[in-house]
Amino acid sequence: MSSDSMPLSDPRDDFVWLEEIKGQTAIDWAIQQSQETCRRFTETPGFAHLRSALFACLNSATQIPMVRKYGNDVYNFWQDEKNPRGLLRRTHFDDYRSASPAWQSVLDIDALGVAEGQEWVYHGMQVLAPDYQRCLLHLSPDGGDACVIREFDLTDLCFVAEGFSLPLAKSRVSWIDRDRLFVASDFGPDALTTSGYPRIAKIWQRGTALAEAETQFMAQPTDMSVIAYHDDTPGYERNIVGRMIDFYHREVFLLDPQQGPLPIAIPQDAKFSHWQQWLLVSPATDWTTGGATYVSGSLLAIDFAHFMAGDRQFTTLFTPTATTSLDNYSATRDYLILSVMEDVVNRLEVLRPAAGRWQRQGLGDAPDLSKISAVAIDDQSNEFFMTVSGFLQPTALYYGVLGEENPAALPADRPRAAAIIKQDPSHFDSAKYQVSQYFAPSDDGTRIPYFVIAAQDLQFDGSHPTLLYGYGGFEVSLEPYYLGSMGLAWLERGGIFVVANIRGGGEYGPRWHQAALKQHRLRAYEDFSSVAKDLIARNITSAAHLAAQGGSNGGLLVGNMLTRYPELFAAIVCEVPLLDMQRYTRISAGASWIAEYGDPQRPEEWDFMQAFSPYHNIDSAKRYPAVLFTTATSDDRVGPGHARKMAAKMQQLGIENVYFYENTAGGHSAAADKAQKAFKMAMISEFLLSYLL
Numbered sequence: 001m002s003s004d005s006m007p008l009s010d011p012r013d014d015f016v017w018l019e020e021i022k023g024q025t026a027i028d029w030a031i032q033q034s035q036e037t038c039r040r041f042t043e044t045p046g047f048a049h050l051r052s053a054l055f056a057c058l059n060s061a062t063q064i065p066m067v068r069k070y071g072n073d074v075y076n077f078w079q080d081e082k083n084p085r086g087l088l089r090r091t092h093f094d095d096y097r098s099a100s101p102a103w104q105s106v107l108d109i110d111a112l113g114v115a116e117g118q119e120w121v122y123h124g125m126q127v128l129a130p131d132y133q134r135c136l137l138h139l140s141p142d143g144g145d146a147c148v149i150r151e152f153d154l155t156d157l158c159f160v161a162e163g164f165s166l167p168l169a170k171s172r173v174s175w176i177d178r179d180r181l182f183v184a185s186d187f188g189p190d191a192l193t194t195s196g197y198p199r200i201a202k203i204w205q206r207g208t209a210l211a212e213a214e215t216q217f218m219a220q221p222t223d224m225s226v227i228a229y230h231d232d233t234p235g236y237e238r239n240i241v242g243r244m245i246d247f248y249h250r251e252v253f254l255l256d257p258q259q260g261p262l263p264i265a266i267p268q269d270a271k272f273s274h275w276q277q278w279l280l281v282s283p284a285t286d287w288t289t290g291g292a293t294y295v296s297g298s299l300l301a302i303d304f305a306h307f308m309a310g311d312r313q314f315t316t317l318f319t320p321t322a323t324t325s326l327d328n329y330s331a332t333r334d335y336l337i338l339s340v341m342e343d344v345v346n347r348l349e350v351l352r353p354a355a356g357r358w359q360r361q362g363l364g365d366a367p368d369l370s371k372i373s374a375v376a377i378d379d380q381s382n383e384f385f386m387t388v389s390g391f392l393q394p395t396a397l398y399y400g401v402l403g404e405e406n407p408a409a410l411p412a413d414r415p416r417a418a419a420i421i422k423q424d425p426s427h428f429d430s431a432k433y434q435v436s437q438y439f440a441p442s443d444d445g446t447r448i449p450y451f452v453i454a455a456q457d458l459q460f461d462g463s464h465p466t467l468l469y470g471y472g473g474f475e476v477s478l479e480p481y482y483l484g485s486m487g488l489a490w491l492e493r494g495g496i497f498v499v500a501n502i503r504g505g506g507e508y509g510p511r512w513h514q515a516a517l518k519q520h521r522l523r524a525y526e527d528f529s530s531v532a533k534d535l536i537a538r539n540i541t542s543a544a545h546l547a548a549q550g551g552s553n554g555g556l557l558v559g560n561m562l563t564r565y566p567e568l569f570a571a572i573v574c575e576v577p578l579l580d581m582q583r584y585t586r587i588s589a590g591a592s593w594i595a596e597y598g599d600p601q602r603p604e605e606w607d608f609m610q611a612f613s614p615y616h617n618i619d620s621a622k623r624y625p626a627v628l629f630t631t632a633t634s635d636d637r638v639g640p641g642h643a644r645k646m647a648a649k650m651q652q653l654g655i656e657n658v659y660f661y662e663n664t665a666g667g668h669s670a671a672a673d674k675a676q677k678a679f680k681m682a683m684i685s686e687f688l689l690s691y692l693l
Contacts, residue, residue: 010583012582013580013583014649015644015645016583016645018644018645019583019586019587019639019641019644020641021588021636027633029648030633030640030644030660030662031662033647033659033660033661033662034660034662036659037628037660037661037683038661038683040687041659041683041686042679042682042683042686044686044690046686047683047686050493050682050685050686051679051681051682052678054488054489054677054678054682055081055674057484057488058485059079059081061080062424063424063425064395064397064422064424065101065422066397067096069378070127070129070132071131072092072093073090073091073093073132074090074091074093074096075089075090075127076088076089076091076103077089077122078103079673079674080674081674083109084110084673084674084675085109085113085119085120085122085673086109086122086673087105087107087108087109087110088105088106088107088108088109088122088125089103089105090103090104091103097399097421106157107137109121109122109139118141119141119142120139120140120141121139121140121142121143121665121672122137122138122139122140123147125138126174127154128175128177128178129175129232130234133153134151134152134153134154134178135152135154136149136150136151136173136181137149137150137151140667142633142634142664142665142667142672143632143634143665143666143671143672144634144636144637145170145636145637145667145668146168146169146170146636147168147171148165148166148167149164149166149173150164150165150166151163151164151165163206164181164206166183166185166210169185169186169198170186170197170198170636171183171184171185172184172197172198172225172226174229174230175232176203176239178206179206179207180204180206181203181204182203182204182228182230182239183201183202183203183204183210183213183228184199184202184225184226184228185198185210187211193219193220193222193223193224193225193591193592194222194591195224195589195591196589196591196592197224197225197244197589197592198225199218199219199220199221199223199226200215200219201215201216201217201218201226201227201228202216203216216228216239216241216255217241217242217243217261219242219244223243223244223245223246224246224247225243225244226243226244227240227241227242227243227244227250228242231274233275233276233379235276236274236276236304238254238255239255240252240253240254240255240264241255241261242264245268246592246595247474247592247593247596248269248284249269249595250268251263251268252264252266252272254308262308264279264308266283267284267285269283269284269285270282271284274304275336277303277304278301278302278303278304279301279302279303279304279307280299280300280301280317281299281300281301281302281314282297282298282299282300282326283300284296284510284514285510289312290312292313292314294314294316295319295320296320296509296510296511297326297509297510297511298316298319298320298326299316299317299326299329299338300316300317301314301317301353301358302314302315315358317336317338317351317358318340320508320509322508323342323343324340324341324342324508325341325506325512326339326340326341326509327339327373327479327506328373330374330375330384331376331379332376332377332378332379332381332382332383332402333379333380333381333382334352334382335350335351335352335382335402335403336350336351336352337349337350337363337374337375337384338350338351339372339373339374341479341507344451344477344478344479344507345366345368345369345370345371345480346366346371346372346373346479347362347364347365347366348363348365348373348374348386349361349362349363350363350402363386364388364418366390367390367393368435369390369391369436369437369451369480370388370389370390370391370393371389371390371479371480372387373386373387374386374387382401382402382403383399383400383401383402384399384401384402385397385398386398386399386400386418389424389480389482390435390480390481390482391451391453391480391481391483391497392430392433392482392487393482394423394425394426394427394484395423395424395482396422396424397420397421397422397423398419398420398421399419399421400417424484427484428487428488428491428492430487431456432455433453433454433456433491434453434454434455434456434458435451435452435453435480436451436454437449437450437451437452438450438534438538440527440530440531440534441530441534442503442526442527443526443530444523444526446503446523446527448500448501448502448503448527448530449501449507450499450531450534451480451498451499451501452496452497452498452535452540453491453496453497454496454497454540455491458496458540460538460539460540462536462539462540462541462545463541463545464496464541464545465494465545465547465692466495466496466497466535466540466545466547466692467495467496467497467498467548468498468500468528468531468532468549469497469498469499469500469548469549470500470502470528470548470550470557470558471502471504471550471551471552471553471554471557472500472502472503472504472505472516472524472527472557473513473516473554474504474513474553474596475506475510475512475513476505476506476553477501477505477506478500478501478505478507483497485681486681489681489682489684489685490685490688493689495688495689496540498531498535500527500528502516502524502531502557503515503523503527504516504517504521504523517595517596518596518597518598518605519608521597521608521611521612522611524557525557525561525564525612528548528557529561529565532546532568536568543567543569543570544570544692545692545693546568546692547569547572547573547625547688547691548571548572549572549575550577551575551577552577552637552638553578553596554577555574555575555576555579555642556577556578556579556581556612556614558574559572559574559578559579559614560612562574562614562625563618563619566622566624569625570625570692571625571627571688571691571692572625572626573627573628573630573687573688574627574628574629574630574646575629575630575631575670576630576631576632576638576643577629577646578590578593578597578638579614579642579645579646580615580616580641580642580645580646581597581600581610581612582600582610582613582615582616583600584597584600584642585599585601587638587642588635588636588637588641589636589638590639614646615642615645615649618649618650618653618655620654624650624655624657624658625657625691626656626657626658626659626687626690627650627657627658627659628659628684628687629643629647629658629659629660629661630660630662630663630680630684631643631662631663631670632663632666632667632670632671633662633663633665634666634667635666635668635670636667636668637667637668638668640662643660643662644660644662647659647660659687661680661683663676
């Protein structure tokens with residue numbers, strides 16, 4: 001039974017009752033706390049104007065409508081003031097590249113909500129190739145990860161009567177063909193892992209009951225989840241099944257119709273994908289096979305069929321260095337586009353297999369301290385979209401074609417220069433600001449990069465309100481992006497914004513991530529605090545004017561700034577956080593992150609974990625910075641219990657300036673629409689300035 005439906009108890013924890021997500025006593029507490037926080041920070045002279053400006057910014061009619069292409073049409077999900085929950089729409093691909101596309105409405109999520117009496121939150125669709133007439137729509141009742149899944153007809157623009165339909169769950173589905181799905185869902189007793197994700201994968205035949213679907217593969221109860229999906233590449237159709245053992249380890253199998261699951265014998269910690277006849281592998285640790293050793297973070301290619309037959313002679317497509325890593329890659333029909341980062345600034349390379357070799361050319365470099373990325377538009381052509389953006393540079397969208405004749409008389413095997421087709425609007429005067437990159441020495445001497453976005457005429461006098469943002473986990477990289485609404489909420493109000501690229505992230509590949517795993521977790525916090533100290537040492541700001549902000553794993557990060565380094569900060573914004581690391585595996589999807597943090601049920605692991613469990617390190621004798629905890633009742637990934645308990649415990653200990661705000665909808669993003677996002681951003685800005693000025 002879940003914590004939603006039964007009282008909780010723990011003799012070591014006076015506030016465990018706040019983990020009951022929808023328990024009435026816990027809800028009443030959250031409402032009362034949220035009302036007090038709103039009175040304090042939303043009834044200020046500047047709040048209403050800022051919220052209005054942010055709402056207008058987020059709803060700008062001239063923002064780029066990003067799309068996915070299916071057949072000859074592209075689909076876009078659009079939200080604005082008129083369509084707060086959103087409009088799924090489409091246009092012809094050629095028309096999309098024009099200045100004013102003619103959009104056709106596919107599904108109005110707001111109208112659907114009215115008709116069905118449920119305020120749906122759209123969570124995406126899966127479209128069936130090759131005719132693209134059917135899709136599976138994912139709809140959340142509150143913005144949480146759990147969704148209902150319903151089959152939708154993209155020709156008749158209606159839900160399919162007696163079509164595929166799954167009730168609310170954290171289901172995973174994949175089209176096999178028009179009449180069959182891979183489905184992993186909550187099938188009843190023993191169908192979920194201890195992390196709350198599906199552990200059984202079945203094939204479901206149209207016209208039959210879900211209970212009659214045939215089991216194809218089962219993960220272990222203690223695994224994170226089962227894997228099951230269909231690759232529909234013409235001529236290379238494959239079914240893949242397996243088990244996610246934890247966040248970073250998996251066993252995968254090729255599901256053969258006659259022989260059943262055949263092991264794909266790659267390291268459990270390796271990332272992998274397949275592209276036409278190729279198997280692409282990126283090992284997280286050094287891998288010796290076939291008489292060669294391939295380093296952590298490299299990208300390897302081999303013919304998939306040859307590999308399954310025993311061949312281990314890989315071609316190395318990318319090898320990292322001390323300052324470079326592979327950010328991601330995308331495949332067109334004939335090319336791979338690699339994004340390579342060097343000191344958190346990236347460039348693009350294009351690879352093509354031909355005559356037994358892989359040819360390589362450059363495609364583009366980012367402007368100074370900016371971000372460039374490219375993705376294939378589909379896998380039937382060599383067309384691609386490219387975006388260029390920066391902290392002060394609104395996103396520009398380019399369209400290009402790889403390997404075709406070029407009017408500029410480039411050779412046919414060279415990429416065609418991409419041309420800009422759309423441009424996001426500016427929301428603040430970027431000419432007033434500058435972007436700088438610095439490197440701070442961490443406690444062990446490691447060089448930690450960070451970006452500073454500040455006024456052009458910045459005076460290094462230590463007086464500037466400064467917001468330091470970080471994440472530092474799950475191999476997630478914090479790269480340059482257009483600040484947009486943050487420019488309005490912070491830069492235009494006199495603030496400095498700082499992004500720290502600490503260990504635990506992926507900025508320098510797997511090694512950067514692994515350096516802060518489990519017993520090494522404190523390194524991430526040492527890195528972040530070292531950036532704070534470096535900002536103070538450079539006289540960019542001072543402790544009296546410095547704040548830290550982070551969400552989810554970043555909430556754990558700034559929770560540790562609160563408890564371990566309170567002297568460095570005047571304010572903390574801790575969003576949808578993990579904070580109680582002794583009970584985190586029992587809250588929502590927490591058990592799925594044991595590979596990142598450790599297992600507190602093992603005494604030898606709790607010995608090191610308690611050092612970075614903010615909930616257990618509050619000391620009533622210490623002086624703490626002001627802190628604002630934000631969460632959502634509907635967050636079924638981290639769960640609101642962490643933030644609730646931390647705020648309640650600090651308040652009980654008599655610690656001053658502890659604030660809490662809980663939105664109802666929005667799931668792990670804590671905002672279901674742009675109005676909620678604008679409200680929260682304005683409230684946070686008011687909170688920060690009230691303590692940093």
